[in-house]
Amino acid sequence: MQVTDHTVARRRVFYIPGYDPIHPRRYRELYRSEGADQAAVCGYKIALSPKQGPKSRGGRYGWHVDGAMDGTRTQADFEVLVWSDIVKTSMDLNIPQTYLVLARTAWTYIASGALRRLMWLRKGPVIAALYPIGMLLLQLLFAVLVAWFIGANVAKGVKLLVDWPLVARMLGWAVALGLIVIILRWFRKIDNKLFAYYLMHDYAYSARSKGEDPPELEQRMAEFGDEIAQALSSGVDEVLVVGHSSGAHIGVSVLADLIRAGLVDEDGPKLGFLTLGQVVPMVSFLPRAYRLRNDLKYLSTSDALTWVDVTAPGDGCAFALCDPVAVSGVAVEGKRWPLVISAAFTQTLSPKRWAELRWRFFRLHFQYMCAFDRPGDYDYFKITAGPETLQSRFKDRQPSKSRIDVAASPYTSVTP
Template sequence: MTSPETSTPRATPIKRRAVFLVGGYEPKSSAAFFARTRRELARFCDTWQVTAEMEQATTSPDGMIASAHIEAEIDEKSVATAIHFLVWNDIVLHDFGRPKLLRVAKYLGTLANYLFTGTFHRIVTSAWRVALFFLYPGIMLAAFCWLAGILGWAVSRLAFPGATACGVLAAVALLWGLLQYSGQRWFVTHLMDLWSFSLQYLRDRRPEVQQHVDRFAEAIVDQARTGDEDEIVLVGHSAGGTLILDIAARALELFPELGQSGPRVIILTLGSIALNVGLHPAAKTFRRKVQSLVDAPSLEWIECQAHVDIVNFYRTDPVAAMKLHSTRPGQFPEVHIVRIRKTVSPEFYKRYRYSLFRFHYQFIMANTTRYPYDFFMMCCGPEPFRESLGQELRYNPH
């Protein structure tokens, strides 16, 4: 998959690789993540006719990092990959455990804030479909209130004493039931919490997040200093695309030689929604951290986007969108457009074509057909990470 233009003196076969992955804003445990990884690894082997075995995952004493090792044999080359899953579902579960009314109130406050600060307008002009993703919980909440109001009005019109009071109670009960069951099933309250979290995070009002960031960054620095890997890949998917930039900036702060001595370091953001944070005028701290990555010539950054995924900022240069200054000679980050439809068979695509979140997760799942973008080939293959992705998916927003 490597073209002559992408060959460099460093493009020697990879024997050892470390992958640090932080997922999106979801309650998935490390056990669930590695169960899925094991299943997808088997699919990867079937697709490419290769062999790969994953050891049993282990967890650090503090429970914040879960790790598993994969031994792959590809093109008669052996590659050892250590996948480190960075656990932050405790924060998500804490948010999910708050009272429903508080969660709704925080989302409505976030909605008003994004509207009045002009952030919503910036999101619309950068990637209008993400604006629909932002409005979706509000639209569903309005629909729930409308249904509850209809029921309340109908009950109040009945001819019996106390009909009005019963109508109010019926409306409240239905609204509560819709939030409790339909709201959870259709990701309404989940996405409310995501946007509320984004506003709190960019305002530096989630100190427990920074504690996680510090812990993850220390683990990366330890690996860079003492490990014998050929390369280290820092992966952020979805909302994890925001956190991995924060983590990488913190690691660079702790170890300014990151990527200069020892293994090369590549940042990979997949279906990222980092601009949900980066476009807000109050996100000065976050933009400063991303600027530090832009200013570090030893670090590489690849951003992968897809048209069928409404959650990501399709065809958008995140550094340019945040109005950051870059003196790098090339594009930073490299933006690659992934045709998700080509990563899976026609039957598979037809089956899940209306399940938008399924294709959002395809970024970190195995292909069912051979295609230049394959997350497991990139993580377990013998080619250096950047070269394995190839140049045919490159996109220049300028």
């Protein structure tokens, strides 16, 4: 059955997380709790239940949603396209290896000119990228200073007891080195509060190949494409792909491959692509990001999908209102996508709620998938569980007037 422009009875939603090592259960619980809050604000109904259909389908973690909105009932099946195992493996570095990665990542962004160009766009995400470098160096400096002070005093104490200067110095150095290790391990243990190691590994993952997708990620993206292709032939009314943070540029390449392969039938389900809090320039500005730039260029002119990009200036971890195609320098005549709009946190959240969240930077980076107490036309739960396709919902929406759509990348080639 071909869907009309206005009504969705059944929908498949594929969620691509960002660089996140945690179990996908987190996304289900976030959807459950925030969906209930948004339903209470807006007066509609939304209910979650276990994933329907064969549990072996795709082997993916997911859930089922029944929505009752605008007098229409809609069913949606969610699946999380997991790559957290790849993330965990990339984070499995010891402390010395992390500091080596720090040096390599900083050099990649500085020497390529990408860092300077990124600063032209938004300082927030660049500061977020520099934060782990500064924090890790500060941790090392603190450990060295404390170890030097204590080690020197140990050496003095030993020398007072026995007149063996060499032994005293050796003991002092041994204590100092041991303290450096202990202090750095302690900092790593509390990284769930500091996020320095986590963010360092995040930015290092793409930087290590200078923007080229690692082989293990390419293989996983091919698997994602196979599952989305199956959904496109399953008789649903809409297939919606949601890419959050780093998941946005993964989704770009997955969908570009699908459309190139002719797997999106114009008489089949509507295909929607929703990118949230994207950080595309962090990758597309790197010298060897040929594939991503080519995929951005290709997807931006396709009539096989609807692509809506949602960010907000209040999200300091995203390239807010930066058109990922245009700023990457690959916009061409006939460009259609993405439609760049703002979630406008300062307007869609009450002053009280905004005050509560304003300085919780990582929480704000997930706000796109949470409830708004003064919602505008962007409503994650209406988009994913409501009766309208993404195309229909935003067909008359104009792009944000404050969007940034000038070419800024130091590299614009789409082929090696």
